[in-house]
Amino acid sequence: MVHIAALDPGASPLDYYGYELRRHREAAGLTQKQLGDIVNYTGSLVGLVETARRVPTVEFSERVDAALGTGGALSRLVGLVMRSQLPxxxxxxxxxxxxxxxxxxxxxxxxxxxxxxxxxxxxxxxxxxxxxxxxxxxxxxxxxxxxxxxxxxxxxxxxxxxxxxxxxxxxxxxxxxxxxxxxxxxxxxxxxxxxxxxxxxxxxxxxxxxxxxxxxxxxxxxxxxxxxxxxxxxxxxxxxxxxxxxxxxxxxxxxxxxxxxxxxxxxxxxxxxxxxxx
The missing domain is CATH 3.30.870 (Endonuclease; Chain A)
Incomplete structure (x- = not known):
């Protein structure tokens, strides 16, 4: 597993999203599995998104925002992430x-x-x-x-x-x-x-x-x-x-x-x- 120190939030919008997801999750005191259970995704998927190895979806972002009380931060960011993944x-x-x-x-x-x-x-x-x-x-x-x-x-x-x-x-x-x-x-x-x-x-x-x-x-x-x-x-x-x-x-x-x-x-x-x- 890639540690948070190894993830450069300035490398790309996807890396920044993963960094912010992990920051909000840890601030809430939740493990990847616990957050996954709350939002009905696997803990491994949460980990893949946090380490910029999987592109988050709009639905995922909305559920995590609701679960972590981020005020819609990830939902606002996901559009930029999606566009950055286009050819x-x-x-x-x-x-x-x-x-x-x-x-x-x-x-x-x-x-x-x-x-x-x-x-x-x-x-x-x-x-x-x-x-x-x-x-x-x-x-x-x-x-x-x-x-x-x-x-x-x-x-x-x-x-x-x-x-x-x-x-x-x-x-x-x-x-x-x-x-x-x-x-x-x-x-x-x-x-x-x-x-x-x-x-x-x-x-x-x-x-x-x-x-x-x-x-x-x-x-x-x-x-x-x-x-x-x-x-x-x-x-x-x-x-x-x-x-x-x-x-x-x-x-x-x-x-x-x-x-x-x-x-x-x-x-x-x-x-x-x-x-x-x-």
């Missing part, structure tokens, strides 16, 4: 998401990460590499906390109908993911439109992209490659992609009709919960 090339994008007043995304082949369920996110992240999959999944899901802010961003997603049929993670996972999209139907901050197969050639054939809009800063266009991010505020690129997005929204089904299509695909292709779908 270096993606960290700037997470910052854009966190600051934006409006996020507009066009997705060709899958649901955007901000609307993914745990099972769907796990399946996408584990397609080629399953190392550290639990931590990587938790980090992706933590980005969704932007919707819990006092002033959350307006989120628009135009998604190709193909993404509804691309069976990621199996029928149960897909049914849960589509059900989650339907749960967003009554949230005015989250707007989902499906671009149907019948739209034919469309303005997004070049690929997926995001637009981040801010209260006082220029709009950012973001595209992604394999292991690389390409954000730009170039006025010509922003103008071009904004026009493309307007055309995509016009070609897509309405929000209501999109929900009906999602519901149809969910029921017809992925069946009822527990059904065996060929």
């Amino acid at each position: 270096g090339w993606f960290q700037q994008v997470a910052e854009l998401e966190a600051r934006a007043t409006e996020v507009c995304t066009f997705q060709m082949g899958m649901v955007h990460g901000l609307l993914q369920t745990r099972e769907y996110a796990r399946a996408t992240l584990g397609a080629l590499n399953r190392a550290g999959l639990d931590d990587r999944t938790a980090v992706r899901l933590a980005r969704q906390r932007i919707f819990q802010k006092e002033e959350p961003p307006v989120f628009w997603m135009v998604v190709s109908e193909a993404a509804l049929y691309q069976q990621i993670g199996g029928p149960e996972t897909m049914r849960g993911q589509l059900a989650h999209l339907l749960d967003c139907e009554d949230d005015p901050q989250i707007n989902i439109q499906v671009l149907p197969f019948t739209s034919g050639a469309h303005a997004g054939l070049t690929g997926s992209f995001n637009l981040y809009r801010f209260a006082g800063d220029p709009t950012i266009v973001y595209t992604e490659g394999y292991g690389s991010a390409h954000p730009t505020a170039n006025p010509d690129t922003v103008k071009n992609c904004s026009l493309r997005y307007d055309h995509l929204r016009a070609a897509a089904l309405s929000i209501t009709d999109s929900a009906e299509l999602i519901r149809h695909v969910m029921e017809e292709r992925y069946g009822e919960p527990g059904d065996s779908v060929a």
